[in-house]
Amino acid sequence: MLLLIYGGLGLTRPPRTDLEQQLFTGVSYQREFRSIPRQTMLHIVTIDLTTPNLKFLVTPGTPSTDGKEVKARTTSNFLSEFGVKLAINASFFMPFYERTPWNYYPHVGDRVNILGQAISNGNIYSPGEKIWPVMCISPSNSIQIRAEKCPEGTIQAISGNRLLVERGEPIPLDIDESEAKFLPCTAVGINEAGDKLWIIVVDGRQPFYSEGLNLAQLRDIFIELGVYTVLNLDGGGSSTLVVAQNGQPKVLNAPIHTRVPMRQRPVANHLGIYFGNG
Numbered sequence: 025m026l027l028l029i030y031g032g033l034g035l036t037r038p039p040r041t042d043l044e045q046q047l048f049t050g051v052s053y054q055r056e057f058r059s060i061p062r063q064t065m066l067h068i069v070t071i072d073l074t075t076p077n078l079k080f081l082v083t084p085g086t087p088s089t090d091g092k093e094v095k096a097r098t099t100s101n102f103l104s105e106f107g108v109k110l111a112i113n114a115s116f117f118m119p120f121y122e123r124t125p126w127n128y129y130p131h132v133g134d135r136v137n138i139l140g141q142a143i144s145n146g147n148i149y150s151p152g153e154k155i156w157p158v159m160c161i162s163p164s165n166s167i168q169i170r171a172e173k174c175p176e177g178t179i180q181a182i183s184g185n186r187l188l189v190e191r192g193e194p195i196p197l198d199i200d201e202s203e204a205k206f207l208p209c210t211a212v213g214i215n216e217a218g219d220k221l222w223i224i225v226v227d228g229r230q231p232f233y234s235e236g237l238n239l240a241q242l243r244d245i246f247i248e249l250g251v252y253t254v255l256n257l258d259g260g261g262s263s264t265l266v267v268a269q270n271g272q273p274k275v276l277n278a279p280i281h282t283r284v285p286m287r288q289r290p291v292a293n294h295l296g297i298y299f300g301n302g
Contacts, residue, residue, distance in 0.1 A: 033284060034230075036286050037278040038276065038278060042055060042057060047110065050299075051072070051075070051299065062206065063233065063234055064228070064236065064237060065227040065278065066226055067227075067276055067277045068222065068224050069110065071221040071297070072219070072220060073167060073221055074219050079297070080165065080295065080297055081295075081298065082294070082295060083114070084145065084149075085144060085147065087149055093150050094138065094142075094149070095133050096117075096134050096290035097291070099264040099275075099279075100264075102294040104272075104273055106296060107298075108298055109268045109297060109299045110265075110297045111265075111266045111273075111294050112264065112294060113257065113258055114210075114258065114295045115183045115292055116183070117137060119137075122261065125287075133290075134290070137292070139153070139185075140158055141172070143181035146179050150183075156184070157172065157187050158181050158183045159255050162177060168214070182293065184211070184256045187256075188211065188242065189253055190254075191216075191253065194243055197239055206237055207228050207259055208225075208227055208228035209224070209237055209239075209242050210226075210258060210263040210264075213254040214251065215252050226242065226263065227263070227280075239256065261282070261289045262281075263279060264277065264279045275288070
């Protein structure tokens with residue numbers, strides 16, 4: 025029975041065919057299947073940050089007396105709740121565990137803390153830390169990626185666990201990172217001027233569909249694109265890309281939470297984008 029359920033969910037995953045389309049003005053999406061060095065599904069969003077009426081939103085924090093900064097949501101929950109048009113998972117967080125499809129934390133609504141700096145609508149609800157580099161978005165949508173914390177005036181910010189490319193140069197990885205097991209990934213990159221943003225979400229942990237990448241391979245894909253600086257965000261079962269379609273969230277990738285295909289993980293925060301008059 026479990027195999028039948030797993031197989032049925034697998035049939036709802038995006039097809040392993042290449043696709044290019046414009047999602048919104050100034051925003052393009054590319055789905056690409058690669059069979060070398062292993063079967064991998066890539067999802068690449070490219071955003072022209074000079075596009076009129078474009079606006080970002082990071083999940084607002086809700087610090088309280090419990091010592092936690094925000095309540096967990098799936099990426100689709102976030103898109104629907106705040107009316108953004110495109111959304112991805114963002115920062116690493118804690119506490120977290122995943123033992124079985126029934127025994128995991130957090131569930132939707134459970135309270136968690138961001139690792140690294142988080143800013144939403146100018147409100148800093150998680151402080152910067154040296155080991156968590158951060159992507160900073162200004163009111164004019166200029167983006168920079170910094171080592172620890174954002175400059176004054178930053179309106180939105182999310183953090184990752186490491187830079188993969190800096191000033192156009194690949195950052196060396198140690199053996200453990202270069203040869204680590206292949207995982208789903210989420211990462212963001214900018215050009216030198218800070219007016220173009222790339223988002224890459226990689227599917228993984230799904231044999232015969234998409235096995236995922238290690239950090240060295242993810243870095244190399246950004247280098248292929250000519251990206252100037254790259255920040256690795258939370259990956260694994262957190263990696264999710266959602267777009268609004270006919271007023272409803274549509275998942276563009278194949279997330280895998282608790283080893284269940286197309287099941288979204290509730291995560292701490294997200295990066296959302298409004299377009300047009302949305």
